[in-house]
Amino acid sequence: xxxxxxxxxxxxxxxxxxxxxxxxxxxxxxxxxxxxxxxxxxxxxxxxxxxxxxxxxxxxxxxxxxxxxxxxxxxxxxxxxxxxxxxxxxxxxxxxxxxxxxxxxxxxxxxxxxxxxxxxxxxxxxxxxxxxxxxxxxxxxxxxxxxxxxxxxxxxxxxxxxxxxxxxxxxxxxxxxxxxxxxxxxxxxxxxxxxxxxxxxxxxxxxxxxxxxxxxxxxxxxxxxxxxxxxxxxxxxxxxxxxxxxxxxxxxxxxxxxxxxxxxxxxxxxxxxxxxxxxxxxxxxxxxxxxxxxxxxxxxxxxxxxxxxxxxxxxxxxxxxxxxxxxxxxxxxxxxxxxxxxxxxxxxxxxxxxxxxxxxxxxxxxxxxxxxxxxxxxxxxxxxxxxxxxxxxxxxxxxxxxxxxxxxxxxxxxxxxxxxxxxxxxxxxxxxxxxxxxxxxxxxxxxxxxxxxxxxxxxxxxxxxxxxxxxxxxxxxxxxxxxxxxxxxxxxxxxxxxxxxxxxxxxxxxxxxxxxxxxxxxxxxxxxxxxxxxxxxxxxxxxxxxxxxxxxxxxxxxxxxxxxxxxxxxxxxxxxxxxxxxxxxxxxxxxxxxxxxxx
Numbered sequence: 001x002x003x004x005x006x007x008x009x010x011x012x013x014x015x016x017x018x019x020x021x022x023x024x025x026x027x028x029x030x031x032x033x034x035x036x037x038x039x040x041x042x043x044x045x046x047x048x049x050x051x052x053x054x055x056x057x058x059x060x061x062x063x064x065x066x067x068x069x070x071x072x073x074x075x076x077x078x079x080x081x082x083x084x085x086x087x088x089x090x091x092x093x094x095x096x097x098x099x100x101x102x103x104x105x106x107x108x109x110x111x112x113x114x115x116x117x118x119x120x121x122x123x124x125x126x127x128x129x130x131x132x133x134x135x136x137x138x139x140x141x142x143x144x145x146x147x148x149x150x151x152x153x154x155x156x157x158x159x160x161x162x163x164x165x166x167x168x169x170x171x172x173x174x175x176x177x178x179x180x181x182x183x184x185x186x187x188x189x190x191x192x193x194x195x196x197x198x199x200x201x202x203x204x205x206x207x208x209x210x211x212x213x214x215x216x217x218x219x220x221x222x223x224x225x226x227x228x229x230x231x232x233x234x235x236x237x238x239x240x241x242x243x244x245x246x247x248x249x250x251x252x253x254x255x256x257x258x259x260x261x262x263x264x265x266x267x268x269x270x271x272x273x274x275x276x277x278x279x280x281x282x283x284x285x286x287x288x289x290x291x292x293x294x295x296x297x298x299x300x301x302x303x304x305x306x307x308x309x310x311x312x313x314x315x316x317x318x319x320x321x322x323x324x325x326x327x328x329x330x331x332x333x334x335x336x337x338x339x340x341x342x343x344x345x346x347x348x349x350x351x352x353x354x355x356x357x358x359x360x361x362x363x364x365x366x367x368x369x370x371x372x373x374x375x376x377x378x379x380x381x382x383x384x385x386x387x388x389x390x391x392x393x394x395x396x397x398x399x400x401x402x403x404x405x406x407x408x409x410x411x412x413x414x415x416x417x418x419x420x421x422x423x424x425x426x427x428x429x430x431x432x433x434x435x436x437x438x439x440x441x442x443x444x445x446x447x448x449x450x451x452x453x454x455x456x457x458x459x460x461x462x463x464x465x466x467x468x469x470x471x472x473x474x475x476x477x478x479x480x481x482x483x484x485x486x487x488x489x490x491x492x493x494x495x496x497x498x499x500x501x502x503x504x505x506x507x508x509x510x511x512x513x514x515x516x517x518x519x520x521x522x523x524x525x526x527x528x529x530x531x532x533x534x535x536x537x538x539x540x541x542x543x544x545x546x547x548x549x550x551x552x553x554x555x556x557x558x559x560x561x562x563x564x565x566x567x568x569x570x571x572x573x574x575x576x577x578x579x580x581x582x583x584x585x586x587x588x589x590x591x592x593x594x595x596x597x598x599x
Contacts, residue, residue, distance in 0.1 A: 002028065005043070006065035007050040008098045014072050015102050015442055027097035030173075035182045038093065046094050053079060073438035080437035081511050085189055085533075088511060096432055103427035103445065105171035108293060111301035114312040115166055115203065115321075125320040133157045133320075134599055136339045136352040138327045138367070140164075141205020142584040143568030144358030145306035145314065146245075150592035152317035156599060159320045159350050161327050161341050163359075164202035166307065167209070167297045172426040175296040178202075179209055181362060182473065187539075188464060191478030193532035197385055197539040199362050203323055204307030205568075206360065207581060211294045211406035212283040212303045213421060214251040216242050217576035217583045221459075229549030229573035241586035241593075249304045250286035251582070253279065258290040260403025262452040263422045265395065266494075267408055269501030275493070278410040281421060284309070284581075290403045292424060306585075322348075330355060330371045336563050353599055354563050356591070361542040361570040362475070366468045368546060368566075374558030379546045383464040384575055385539035387479055390423055390455030391491055392434070392507040393498030398449040408454075417459040417483075418490045419578065424453065435515040435536060436507055444507060444516075452503065454494040457540060458483045459575045466545055477539065479532035487537070488530030495522055509536040541580050546570035556591050567591050 002025045009024035031042040054060040054067060057078045064075055079091035115122070134156040137148040144160065152158040167179050176184050179202040187196040200206035222234040231237070245251070259267070259280060267278050285294075285303040293299050301308065315321055322343060329340040336353040357364050365380035367373070405424030412418060425433070427448050436444050444451070464477030495506045499519050507516045511534050514521060546566045550573075552558055556565045567588050569580055576583040 005046055006063070007046045007094065010065040010067070010072065011095055011098045012102055014069060014076070023101040024098065027101050030097040030100060033177060035185060038185060042093065042097075045090055049079070049090065049094055076438040076441075081435075081513070081515070083512065085192060085194060089189065089194060092432065099431045100173045100428050103431050105173060105426045105428050107171045107174070108169050108291070108299035110169040111299060113166060113301065114308065115315070118312060118315055122315060122321050125315070126322060129159070129320050131348065131350050133159045133350060133352045135159070135354045135356060135595065136161060136350050137356045137358060138339070139205060139358030139360065139568060140203050140311055141200070141306055141358060141360060141568065142207050142581045143588050144356065145204070145310035146585045146588035147356055147358070147567055147592040147595075148319055149310040149314040149317070150589055151596060152314045152319040154592070154596045156596065157318070158314065159322060159352070160311065160314065161322045161325050161339070161350070162203050163324070163326045164200070164205075165324050167202045167204065169297060169299060171428075172293075172296045173428050175209065179297070186362060186473060186475055188475045188477040190464070190476050191532060193479045193535060193537065195385070195387065195477055195479060195537045195539045197362065197475055197477065197542050199360055199542060202307070203311060204305045207305035208297060208307055209295055210305075210579070210581065211421070211423070212285050212298075212305075213281050213406055213579045214246075214249065214284045214582050215282060215578035216246075218578060221575060221577040225548070225573045229547065229554070231548060231554050231573070238586050238590065241589040242582060244589055245582050245585045249284035249309060251282050251284050252286065253282045254288060254404050254407050256280060258288055258404050259407045260290070260292060260405055260422070260424060261399040262405075262424060262454070263403065263408035265452050265501040266422060266454045266497050269497030269499070270410060272500040273496050275410070275412070275497070278408055281407055281409045283404070288404060292402050292405050293426075294405060295423075296426070327359075327367065330367065330373060330564065332373070332561050332563055354565065354595060356565045356567050358566070358568040358588070360568050361545045362466055362473060364566055364568055364570045365466055365545045366473065368551070369468060373564055374561040375551050378550050379570075380466045381463075382544045382547055382550065383466055383475070383477055383542060384460055384544040385464075385477065386457040386541045386575065387460055387483055387487065387537050388455060388457040388540050389487055389491065389509040389535060389537050390453050391494045391498060391509065392444070393452045393495070393501075393503030394444070394447060394505045394507075395450045395452050395502055396504060399452060401449075412490070412493055415486055415489055418456055418486050420454060420456045420490065420494065422453065423455040433509070433536060434507060435510055440516065452498060452501070454497060456487065456490040456494065458486050458490075459577050463544070479535070479537060481532065484530060484532040484535060485527055487535060488527035491530060492525060492527060510534040511536065541569065543569035543572040543580060544574065547573045549573060555594055556587065565591060565595075
């Protein structure tokens with residue numbers, strides 16, 4: 001029988017939840033669905049915190065679940081803002097299931113999906129295939145789907161193997177559970193900092209849970225690729241395929257009227273502090289309705305993620321889609337390769353002249369290493385991300401809901417590696433990232449509809465790695481000191497803009513005091529106050545783990561294994577300086593054209 005979890009119930013009661021006993025049971029059920037070994041550790045973690053935190057942090061020989069309101073608030077602040085990283089992480093993990101119960105999200109109506117209308121065609125394709133293909137594509141994200149679509153339309157026999165399922169409408173927490181890699185729990189605690197590295201696991205890959213921002217790679221980054229990886233992209237070799245991506249998606253800057261209220265306020269604030277040049281971001285959603293949930297599945301089906309822009313067209317052209325299927329073994333031969341996959345109905349062997357791995361920068365190295373393909377020992381190295389963070393501002397009036405949450409871009413001229421992009425989040429997600437603790441956390445969440453925010457990302461200087469000891473994914477990434485300094489400078493710009501647009505207080509993404517400041521306190525802050533040990537950072541756009549010039553050649557073929565190619569963010573030699581999906585899709589269409597000439 002399920003029983004209430006005392007510490008979870010106490011947290012819910014402190015945060016003014018109702019029905020705290022049933023909610024704590026629901027939180028425990030949610031924690032059971034966490035990926036292993038977190039799911040098994042969660043009950044023990046709560047018991048340990050309940051018994052040990054009060055005597056160690058408050059000097060009180062009692063359980064946390066028995067503390068009165070004042071002492072429980074004091075304990076929360078010490079746990080959440082503790083200088084020891086492991087304690088902060090333990091408490092975040094302990095309370096997250098309860099946060100989801102306290103701040104439930106409402107699922108939007110399902111917009112339908114073209115792949116659902118093709119269910120019979122997809123099922124018949126799987127049932128009647130003889131397992132012989134020209135090309136097997138592993139992954140259906142920005143790297144896999146375009147090449148599959150293009151090759152199928154050219155008349156080649158194509159199979160698409162995708163480990164995820166079709167994203168259907170759900171609450172934000174439901175989408176994170178079902179369609180984020182390891183439920184968003186991939187991360188690194190190296191160097192004293194904490195960085196979550198986020199990616200999607202669905203038909204469409206990360207494109208279904210990103211913002212839709214679609215920018216071409218920076219010229220300076222292409223020039224760097226040419227110098228370091230032997231490409232010729234800066235001279236225009238990649239441009240024809242970039243143009244095709246832009247045309248195919250109808251990519252264009254969003255209309256001003258679709259900017260959300262937070263972006264409008266920030267734009268106004270930037271201009272008031274003398275910073276011109278902010279711009280509406282180009283996106284792959286020409287029929288966008290501005291419903292504000294891009295990162296949790298477009299509720300109108302308007303964002304042209306690859307599950308809509310490419311996969312249906314590939315199936316219509318004859319491609320066979322194996323969804324919820326995992327590629328486990330790849331066995332190259334002189335004439336191609338065999339791919340063994342695990343489906344819901346058992347194991348199958350697919351035989352192909354060429355195999356394209358597009359499983360993403362966090363997963364492709366695992367396939368290369370476990371199958372000892374090409375220069376597999378180099379795969380998993382050179383992991384790059386775009387470290388990202390944001391500031392919340394408390395506005396005097398409630399902000400209307402709706403609009404594109406990541407709609408306004410800005411590039412400060414003195415910080416060439418920093419790009420600003422707003423990012424609204426639903427209450428359950430906001431509650432996990434707010435750096436306020438105890439009663440201050442409740443104060444900010446009670447005014448969630450008054451929150452404006454502005455976020456930024458950095459083209460990173462450091463590198464990390466992804467490894468798979470015992471088959472479990474392990475990320476090692478440390479924020480570079482100069483990147484932390486750039487984030488500090490950027491956060492001060494964002495906070496200044498929020499104050500200029502009317503914010504009464506801002507909440508900074510840091511641990512330790514101060515986390516929130518008024519206008520006068522803000523004036524005393526310096527960029528050096530934002531160290532990697534204090535910053536609360538997410539890592540977007542993992543890339544570089546099977547880079548051109550190291551693991552694959554300029555045609556994306558594995559060195560020493562010419563029938564196996566890689567096409568996803570892992571092949572990027574370095575950051576393109578922007579959200580990378582346009583760059584990856586262009587490489588994918590380029591690969592399709594080159595392969596079609598050879599097959």
